[in-house]
Amino acid sequence: MSNELEILQRALQREKAARKQAEQILEGKSRELYELTQELKNVNTKLQEGLTEKSSELQGVFENLVDAYVLMDISGNVIKMNDAANELFGYDIDKEHLNVLSLIYEEDYQYAMSSFQKLVTKGSFSDYQARVNTKHKGVRTVHINASLIYGKKNQPIAAQGIVRDITEELEQKRIFEEQKKQLSAIVENSSLGIALTQFGKILQTNKAFQNLLGYTNEELLQKEVKDISVKEEFKESAENMQKMNDGEIDTFSVNKKYVKKNGTIFWAKTNVAAVRNTDGSIKYQVALIEDITEQLEFEKQRDRLVKNLEKSNKELNDYAHIVSHDLKSPLRSMNALLTWLKEDYEEILDENAHHSLNMLIKKVDKMDLLIDGILRYSSIDKINQPQQKVILNTVVTDIIDVIHIPSHISIEILTELPSIEGDTFRLQQLFQNLINNAIKYNDKEKGVITISCEQKNEFWEFSITDNGPGISKKYHDKIFQIFQTLDDKNESTGVGLSIVKKIVDVYEGKIWLDSIEGEGTTFYFTLKNNSFL
Numbered sequence: 001m002s003n004e005l006e007i008l009q010r011a012l013q014r015e016k017a018a019r020k021q022a023e024q025i026l027e028g029k030s031r032e033l034y035e036l037t038q039e040l041k042n043v044n045t046k047l048q049e050g051l052t053e054k055s056s057e058l059q060g061v062f063e064n065l066v067d068a069y070v071l072m073d074i075s076g077n078v079i080k081m082n083d084a085a086n087e088l089f090g091y092d093i094d095k096e097h098l099n100v101l102s103l104i105y106e107e108d109y110q111y112a113m114s115s116f117q118k119l120v121t122k123g124s125f126s127d128y129q130a131r132v133n134t135k136h137k138g139v140r141t142v143h144i145n146a147s148l149i150y151g152k153k154n155q156p157i158a159a160q161g162i163v164r165d166i167t168e169e170l171e172q173k174r175i176f177e178e179q180k181k182q183l184s185a186i187v188e189n190s191s192l193g194i195a196l197t198q199f200g201k202i203l204q205t206n207k208a209f210q211n212l213l214g215y216t217n218e219e220l221l222q223k224e225v226k227d228i229s230v231k232e233e234f235k236e237s238a239e240n241m242q243k244m245n246d247g248e249i250d251t252f253s254v255n256k257k258y259v260k261k262n263g264t265i266f267w268a269k270t271n272v273a274a275v276r277n278t279d280g281s282i283k284y285q286v287a288l289i290e291d292i293t294e295q296l297e298f299e300k301q302r303d304r305l306v307k308n309l310e311k312s313n314k315e316l317n318d319y320a321h322i323v324s325h326d327l328k329s330p331l332r333s334m335n336a337l338l339t340w341l342k343e344d345y346e347e348i349l350d351e352n353a354h355h356s357l358n359m360l361i362k363k364v365d366k367m368d369l370l371i372d373g374i375l376r377y378s379s380i381d382k383i384n385q386p387q388q389k390v391i392l393n394t395v396v397t398d399i400i401d402v403i404h405i406p407s408h409i410s411i412e413i414l415t416e417l418p419s420i421e422g423d424t425f426r427l428q429q430l431f432q433n434l435i436n437n438a439i440k441y442n443d444k445e446k447g448v449i450t451i452s453c454e455q456k457n458e459f460w461e462f463s464i465t466d467n468g469p470g471i472s473k474k475y476h477d478k479i480f481q482i483f484q485t486l487d488d489k490n491e492s493t494g495v496g497l498s499i500v501k502k503i504v505d506v507y508e509g510k511i512w513l514d515s516i517e518g519e520g521t522t523f524y525f526t527l528k529n530n531s532f533l
Contacts, residue, residue: 068163071149074156076100088142088165090135105131105139119159123148129166140167193268193289200224200241203284212268212291214261230257230265240272245282250274255292266293335361390424392417392431396451399432409439409447417453418460420527422507430503431464434523437497438466459509459526470517480511500525 068085072078078098081089091098104112108130118125124147131139146161187194193209195202205220213220213228220228229237240252253271260266271288342349342357349357393416400411420427431451438449450465471479480501504511507527515521 068165070100070161070163071158072100072160073158079158085163088134088137088140088163089132090137103132103134105133107131119146119148120156123156140165141170142166193287193291195220195287195289196284197225197287198284199245199282200226209289212260212266212289213258219261228258230259237270237272241285244272244274244285247280250276255296258289266291267296268292388421388424389419390422390427391419392427392453395424395428396431396435399428399435403432403436403439405439406447408445409442409449411435411449411451414450414452415454417451417462420460426503426506430500430525433497433500434464438464438468438521438523442466442468444468456526459528461524461526463522463524465520465522467520470519471513471515471521472517473515476513476515 066084068088069080069082070078070085071080076099078091078093078100081091081093086092089098089103111130115125115128115130124145126145128144128146129141130144131141134140143164143166144161146159148156149158149160151157187206190206190208193212194206195209196204201224202220205217210217210220215223215228225237237254237256240249240254243249244252251271251273253269255267255269257265258268269290269292273286275283275286277283338357338361342354342361346354393413396413396417405411435449435451439447442449444467448467451463452465453460453462455461479497501511504525504527509526509528511523511525513521513523
């Protein structure tokens with residue numbers, strides 16, 4: 001009996017020990033479970049916060065996406081659109097139903113269907129470009145990248161697409177390409193040689209440049225600028241190129257020699273302009289080359305001709321003065337001898353002899369006037385007087401006060417005459433000759449001469465009118481030629497109106513006349529307005 005009791009007690013002790021051990025294990029596991037629960041709660045909180053944050057970020061991205069975003073079901077019904085999509089397509093899906101099939105442009109329908117099939121079979125498509133119908137903006141061209149959205153069972157449940165309106169972009173590209181073609185046509189057909197270079201290496205040339213040098217474009221692409229330049233003259237261009245590379249200048253122009261393929265040399269005016277990158281460094285240079293060989297030769301010939309002409313003019317001027325001196329001296333002697341002869345033999349000579357002597361004296365006087373006229377005519381365009389303000393009202397008034405005007409002739413200035421920049425002496429000669437002519441040839445009992453002026457665009461137009469005998473139309477051009485006169489009056493040399501025309505020519509004007517025989521004549525002349533004050 002005692003043995004059984006002992007066995008029972010040991011069993012109870014073992015049970016207590018086992019229970020205590022189980023309790024300790026359970027307590028440990030409970031503590032671990034509690035700690036794990038708390039940890040799971042913390043993780044769940046963090047996950048919830050992260051999910052909320054990511055949802056907020058995603059919503060921000062969705063709302064602020066520059067391109068249009070469209071979410072639709074598998075049947076094409078639009079579920080959601082961002083603001084950019086609303087703006088592009090013009091629909092508010094909260095108020096109206098929209099299926100993407102209604103947006104497809106009719107002519108692009110087959111292309112749209114094949115792209116949608118690709119989306120269904122492959123799960124996405126990219127670089128889709130087609131036209132769409134919008135509610136307010138009409139037909140627009142768009143670029144779309146789309147992809148399917150899958151559910152838990154890996155079945156497609158929706159589709160999404162990023163849509164970009166490229167209408168303006170395509171139009172700008174079209175305009176750019178058109179301008180590019182136009183520019184290429186201009187460059188290729190330009191009479192100027194055009195070359196694109198980079199640090200002395202030839203990158204591209206036009207036909208004119210190839211023709212100038214006798215190379216093909218392919219041959220020129222293998223060369224540098226120095227290869228087609230005269231070595232001795234390359235230095236100046238190289239210095240300018242260095243300044244351009246250093247950013248000191250953007251353009252320069254030089255006259256330099258080029259060497260053709262056949263070895264001959266020609267002169268060319270070369271204008272070089274820099275095309276720079278955004279950081280200011282040289283991207284390339286554009287050179288315009290114009291063959292000026294003939295031009296330089298022409299300029300040399302012109303310089304020689306000008307020098308020869310100046311020499312000839314000086315010689316002619318000197319000759320005119322020498323001849324006039326040599327002619328005037330015997331004329332004076334002839335005049336003196338005839339005067340003495342007339343005085344010494346006044347009582348002996350009959351009326352016919354006196355008349356003959358008087359005629360000879362007048363001829364001598366006329367020759368003297370003719371020589372003076374030649375001298376004035378030859379010096380008109382050779383007197384380099386300083387330009388000054390000339391008040392023509394004063395000039396003409398002074399002429400009227402100084403010259404002899406017969407009592408039966410009146411002169412009136414009808415309009416205010418302008419002030420001009422010029423040579424007082426020449427302008428005085430101009431008006432005095434015309435006024436003297438109007439007086440000298442007036443045959444009326446009461447002669448009337450009027451002077452007026454009016455502005456005609458770039459010129460002032462002057463007129464001097466008389467009521468004299470008039471001039472036949474056949475003489476209208478001839479009278480401005482030197483030594484041309486309409487009658488045999490002794491005092492007429494035929495130089496006066498030629499001097500008038502030469503002065504008008506100096507002032508870049510024209511002279512002409514209107515006349516009615518028996519009623520009178522109007523002389524018109526113009527002087528360029530840009531020389532007036």
